[in-house]
Amino acid sequence: MRITQGTFSFLPDLTDAEIKAQIQYALEQGWAISVEYTDDPHPRNYFWEMWGNPMFDLKDAAGAMSEVTTARKAHPNLYVRVNAFDATRGFETTRLSFIVNRPKDEPGYRLTRQEGEGRNIRYTIESYATNAPEGRRYQ
């Protein structure tokens, strides 16, 4: 199951030129670019691992693109995303975030039902990939 998180996730994977154009757009808005990766695709997992420091004061996408390339090379079978952070007062948040690399095989989620008090049922999802311990998923 192809996971859909962040911007553009319903589109086919972006090409390098498209990623570069998106980064360039973000830089022109004055946003700071950062690259992150993870092996836990749960939608509520906001805190991915940082790939190096966020990049401030860039003018051209080539610099950030080289980080994206090295991150994908180092983790070819994990999720890698690009974030663009807007530091403007009032926003102070990520304005754009999109996945640039994903594992070849995405096993999807198991739906778990829990019986609650009365006849309530609580639903939760769990990624099949996270059955293995951290660092040993998607091998």
Next chain:
Amino acid sequence: MSDATFAAAADRSGETVNLSTLLTDSQVNEVLDELDRELIGLRPVKARVRDIAALLLVERARKQVGLVGGSPSLHMSFTGNPGTGKTTVAQRMAQILHRLGYVRKGHLVAVTRDDLVGQYIGHTAPKTKEILKKAMGGVLFIDEAYYLYRPENERDYGQEAIEILLQVMENQRDDLVVILAGYADRMNTFFMSNPGLSSRIAHHIDFPDFAPEELEHIAQTMLEQMQYRLSESAMLALREYIPLRMTQPHFANARSIRNALDRARLRQANRLFAQKNKDVTREDLMTIEGDDLRASRVFA
């Protein structure tokens, strides 16, 4: 080359490109004229900058008619004594390269050793890479580049910075242009001990010292920009001051002149302040008198 591409290339042999339209389109002439107008002296430097601009323009014309020559190496080294205009020319160079489309953004990132070299193991590489990323799409200007290499300390992290720099200079030639600057003699020893760096730099430009008349001219331009003017006696004092200052230690060409003028402004302000019961005219506020310059310790 296959027959088809060969035929295609042959078809284009009649094509012509008008170099002067290309020149006007790029608006590079304006920058060159500005360079001529605003920078005094530096004749060999201006000639080299013009040469490089011509080369880049021809390279663009070649591309238009379908000739591939690979992008030319544009890394440069600027050598010369302090205050000879290396940073200023680097800024103009960034503009020229931008107008000709050789760098995408045309900004100048000026750094020294401190910005590139870290303080402990593992600190240098991220630091250097961060600066390189900032400079992408523009020009990276490394002032006093010879400090990067410290032969007396074999564990110095400067070498690491040089290696990263070399790699990017070679592999990402389209993304940024590196300009190394520093004093001529120390740069020469620096290049001698780093042959890899020297061979990757296509343009070595030497900045000559200014002649006394040129310095006088520079002083005039600086004063004009600051909206001051010299009185008759101040002109004479300046003419005497320049050769005297040139023989003193730590003479830094245009920079020394700027400092001298700043100190003269200070004394002028003091002089005007001392006569505070008198009204000062616009003329008084603009004029630097001979005594303002003659109070300098150079005359002592």
